[in-house]
Amino acid sequence: MNFTHTEERQLFKDSVARLIADTHTLDARNKAARTDLGFSAEKWAQFAELGAIGALFSEDDGGFGGAAFDVTVLFEELGRGLVNEPFLATAILGGGLIAELGNADQKAVIEEVIAGTKQLAFAHGEPKSRYDASHVETTAKKSGDGYVLNGAKAVVLNGGAADLLVVSARSSGAAWDEDGLSLFLVPGDAAGLSRTSYPSIDGLHAAEIRLDNVTVGADALLGGEAKAWPAIEKVIARANLALASEAIGAMEVARDMTIEYLKTRKQFGVVIGKFQALQHRMATVLLEIEQARSSVINAAGRFDGSRVEREMAVSAAKTLAGKIGRLVAEEAIQMHGGIAMTWEYAVGHFAKRLVMIDHMFGDVDYHIARYVALSKEAA
Template structure:
């Protein structure tokens, strides 16, 4: 199979790499993370001018018309640069839902603003009790007048504080765990009854808990079919898993490169520690982990692009492999750097923290391993495997 990138994909990858090298060094990133918004509007506008915000959108809306591979090469480079601007939240999730479920009118109203950088978005779906189960939802949307009233709370909303517009998942019928009965609504982030509390995650990302108290939205705010929002959520989160794991592969590659370079400069007993055979073996092991994660990513991207029947299983495997390999790589990177590998002043710790947060997003290793086992071996065997894993 040919894994060579097209000329356009290579140009896209190189443009991000040049930006990171020339304009987004580690000190610049630290300053952005320390700012009130936790992102740079100027950098975001640069993304728009370079055309990066248009990549996954159709040409009829002013987009690039890109697919999963185009998104993969960009997200991998974003990972290498530790980019904190809300590309994932606004373009992949918010924009992805518009692509998946939006009407022509809704796409025409919101997508051009994403592309030109004037609109920041967020997807509010996670609740305190839901863990990794998308359908576990208590936020409600009840019919009122000519629209709906939203009540409930969403937590850990990526870019939730800076977003101009939210897409909110709410229950319009059914019971707490039913997949049928979930609907999606486009909500003005500054609407009456919307309250946001901002905080930072360990990787510097800005998130928010958002409360909705009798928030009125019109009937036109419904995104997709009434009671049919789960399928759109599921589709976009599948795309989101691939995007996040692409970022993770970029992070792993940088950790390996930076650690290898450090072992060539750090001396012990009068010689560079890269000359020690035991450490050479460990660096080979981390390189192999990186290659395994990258291979699994390519496999999942191909499955996503081709709409394979085994896509869901491939995504579970990708998430498990990303967690396993990422943990191995960042633990070795920190250990080989010594105590300073944990300091805030060194970028190694920031790469490690970002990998940890990616591993916990959309389900951790145990969650995806259980789902993979169920799809591969059946639920009864999967339960036995899970029990054996717990016992071990």
């Protein structure tokens, strides 16, 4: 496996890094997070102009890339900048499902997404589902030429700002069945749909969504009726790959900030970076981050393989991202001391984001158990 970026990806990586370095400050990020939108519309437009959103879609869908390694390159830089613009919700989740299942008319939305003028969200998780992505109690009943949707969705990323929601609902089967799931495109202002948006501790926004007799036409159905599970599983795997990559970028910044602090902070008249115990702890952090990076590269390289191969590699990467991300966050805060807990100092914000990444789409315990189950399936 070739571990070096292509020339085009390296140029793209450098361009994104420059844009983030020039325009994204911690104060500006936190200010944007306190708005109703939850992010900066101006910065989102800048990313669109650069082609960062389009890099997450294939040329067939109007984008400029779309490969797994394009995802890892972009999200690592987003992690370094602690970017809270809705790449995951709009491009990976919502846009990814439309790209996977949409017809020509439905895919026309992707052009607006790439241009930065359309916001999406994947309304899938429910109050009782936790990490079980197949657990859907929201119902879709046929009514005339369309469908009537009823149910509740929880912690929907970008749910408050989305112009268009990709809503999962059960057309048939029991609540835990993988078969029987359908996806629908629902406008954010649809009659009977209510949204309560709120900020999360890491600077992103989510929403609780209720669907009370929301009526949609037959053209709102995304893909075949009751056949959405394979696409949902694949897009969630892509989201986990993106999150693991974002964690790498965030871990590296937290590591670098900690090393710099150890070089300057003095105790008992000595720079604390000279204490052997702290040196050993930082050496462990360095090695663990490289292990996490290797798992992300492995997952990206295997993403287009068989389902079991893809899911095992992604679960391994997400496990290490969660486990090592928490280690890096804890070590960075402990070695910085009290200053790391202040709002004005960046390392605490990186730590919060790393902890939240672990809990998105399955934590360490969940993905370890899933990896074991997939291993038995592959045997």
